[in-house]
Amino acid sequence: MIRIPGLGIVGGMALTLRRFFEPKATIKYPEVKPDIPHKFRGRLQLLYDEYGALKCETCFQCAQACPIECIDMGGIDTKGRFHVHWGAPETYGERREESALRRSGRTVPDPAYAHFEGIDPDPVDGILEEYDFDPKQMLPILEATQAAYGHLPVAALKRISHATGAWYAMIYGTASYYSHLRFERPDDSTQAAAVADHRPTEATFLSGLDAALAGGRRAGAGSAPGAKPN
């Protein structure tokens, strides 16, 4: 090959010149709006309100509606429940396959959840057997699972999902609704404190009502009807 001196720089300058006459990519934003497909939503993100609570009830309606099960959430919800991620974003592709497989009725291998704490599967298997793998008995199943493990471990929920055929999103949404079901270990004090801070109980309401009727919430819970603040 013959090397002609200066050809490299000519080629480089040609590129520069071409770019120079091309239309510009910069737009004067507020005056000129970019052309965006109307269904584009940007990056979906859950926001926190001014009190630091996630603006999400973890009802998982969105996840249940997603046909390829690619919606995932993490953080503390308005009820102070800790949500555990379903898996890393890199595993979305696998989850898609898994979703298709599950609807075909076959058992699905589950590598995406391997990093969650392992459990001894015997208790949950026994419970599922007892309730005949019936998703209509989901509440008793979840209650019995919590009684067996002390809380609802993700691995147990996954097992229930596989055995009963109910979507994980469905089970998680159910479990996050009822205040007597919990995902955090009862012996984890930091989580328990954070949860207690967020999660109202009926007892709080009752003592609040007592106090409000007796003239001021700061009068303390269960104060005598005659007690007056100050």
Added chain:
Amino acid sequence: MTTILRTPKGWPSILLARAGAKDPTDLDAAVKGGAFGGLRKAVHDLGPTGVIATLAASGLRGRGGAGFPTADKWRAAATTDAPRRYVVANGYGADPAVLTDRTLLETDPYAVIEGLAIAALAIDADEGFIAVRAEAGPAIRRLEAAIGAAEEAGFIGPDVLGSGLSVTVTVRPVQGAYMLGEETVLLKALEGKRGQPEQRPPYPAERGLFGMPTVVQNVQTLAAVPWILINGAEAFAAIGSKASPGTILVAVRGPGGAGIAEVPLGTPLREIVALAGGPKRARDAGGAGAKPGRGSDGALKAVLVGGPSGGLLPPDLLDTPYEFEALRKVGAHVGSGSVVAADQRACIVDLARLLTRFCADEACGKTIPCRIGTRRISEIGDRIAIGVPRPTDLQLLADLSADVVASALCDHERLATLPYASGMRYFRSELDDHILRSSCPAGVCRPIAVAAGAAH
């Protein structure tokens, strides 16, 4: 645990007629007291159409709070074409301060079971569920014992009173959410799903539990059904007010204590509050009252009618009859059946704030007006209470409440606006004191009270 308040002579006793029984699960004693007479009549004389016609003539309405005519509901369920039908007795009793449903199940489980069996026969259902709060241990134990005894005696089970019809009754303990008191939410819980309300129509009477026609009735409604069949529709229609006949259990709380009373619908609020030592006669007001000698209306500041989502009514509305329409008109509702008297120590803003916060926290999250709307209402209330209100807050509160009501999916959010709506309607001057003058007349809202030097 719960005291049953003594009601004036002449007030009918339908739901608590057998309340004095030594052992409520004793079937023989209950039958001697009239239990299962209504079921016998329904099976042998009336038949499904006869039962529904009798109920229609009696004008019985649901005691769950909304007051829907029972006969219409049963007819809709009976005429909807379906392979199966269900009956669900709602004994959840969502309001933590109200134990009426639980007390009824404890004192007279057979009345509820009989009503459930009659409903099942009337709509041709063969399965009935009684939903009870899982914390209510005694009620569940008694119900289970009563169901066992009634099944053994052939009142329910595979062959009801030798007619060949079958009715299975199961107790289903549920717990964990305030919203379970709402019928579609309760059905979701029985199906093992997240408790979120469904759009209506279709009503549960057309598509309910597992997609089948389902009659969901409060336990008080079901307990009244046998009485109607035995004593006739006219006798029932004669009790209470014309638009809503019959009696209802009310949890009253006043200066003289708290308890449960059976009250004919249409009774003025004044008489109900008087049961718990409210202002009516001096001799009623003894007991554990905060200050003796409170005999005038002046001591009473507001009456909270309807539980956490109830309305706050001023003393001059004490003559309002306790029934569905009249209460709705004045901005309260029957709701959980609670009537709470608040005296001058209570602050309206503080009370409304507590109630709205509870409703917002218990929102299931299905719809935005409820999830965000009630939370915002609660936040506006917080601003008013801590002394940093914006001048437009009252207008914002009114607009937001109207929007939430207009776009609501279920009654929870619609009624969650009531504490502030009724507070603005009747206690405007107290709200104005908070907003315009930064003072809390009751001295409750602490930052304001301190700032205004009114910490008394």
